[in-house]
Amino acid sequence: MKMIPRVALSVILTMTLVLAAQAAEPEPTTDFYVPPGTNMSAVTADYFTTLVFREPPAIVDPKLRAVTSLTSLVFPVLTGLAICHSLANFPPGGVNPPHSHPRGTETFFVTEGVITVGLVDTNNKLYLKELKKGDLFVFPKGLVHFQINLSKKNAIAFVSFSSSSPGTQSLPLTLFGSGIPDIVHTTAFKVDNQVVDKLQAAMGK
Ligand SMILES: *[C@@H]1O[C@H](CO)[C@@H](O)[C@H](O)[C@H]1NC(C)=O
Numbered sequence: 001m002k003m004i005p006r007v008a009l010s011v012i013l014t015m016t017l018v019l020a021a022q023a024a025e026p027e028p029t030t031d032f033y034v035p036p037g038t039n040m041s042a043v044t045a046d047y048f049t050t051l052v053f054r055e056p057p058a059i060v061d062p063k064l065r066a067v068t069s070l071t072s073l074v075f076p077v078l079t080g081l082a083i084c085h086s087l088a089n090f091p092p093g094g095v096n097p098p099h100s101h102p103r104g105t106e107t108f109f110v111t112e113g114v115i116t117v118g119l120v121d122t123n124n125k126l127y128l129k130e131l132k133k134g135d136l137f138v139f140p141k142g143l144v145h146f147q148i149n150l151s152k153k154n155a156i157a158f159v160s161f162s163s164s165s166p167g168t169q170s171l172p173l174t175l176f177g178s179g180i181p182d183i184v185h186t187t188a189f190k191v192d193n194q195v196v197d198k199l200q201a202a203m204g205k
């Protein structure tokens, strides 16, 4: 076997270090996480099991998608494992407004119906795609994206994240529900105070 050239070796080594540095969560030092004070003899298969995805989440607002999120906060066994899931139910016309996940890449798998998804990159290029049952779309970590059901039938998606706690920043809420001073918005959006007040009111501010 030929020796691997030194340059190639150092490239491989650098890439390995970069990938390690990019890992969102630290290497586990135990088989799996249990909350402090847990009696290990009392831990059963149920600790690794969830039944909450048996039923799609109930629609609350017919204009929005409903979601059941299974992050490590609600499913502690995922803690430190760099993965979590959610199940989303889109009524006809239901939207998941533009948002991003600062700590995780998302894969979005349609299990029922048709869902239109959109992704915007840092060059402000929009990628739009109509997904049918069985189709999967990738939303790279941190990038703004949205989904909408433009069909007349319900649609469901099974969602995975490369983090046990990917976090969500919803643009409408971040911009108009956080208390950013009006002057910032009137300048940024070139609109008057009434427009800003209306948008803030819609976000409960
Ligand atoms: C731990 O759990 C086992 C099995 O359920 C039980 O028999 C034992 O009494 C528990 N120990 C403590 C200290 O609670």
Ligand SMILES: CC(=O)N[C@H]1CO[C@H](CO)[C@@H](O)[C@@H]1O
Residues within 6 Å of the ligand: 092, 093, 094, 149, 150, 151, 152
């Ligand atoms: C309830 C609702 O808004 N349904 C709409 C879903 O999308 C289709 C296609 O754009 C519309 O025709 C429906 O009115």
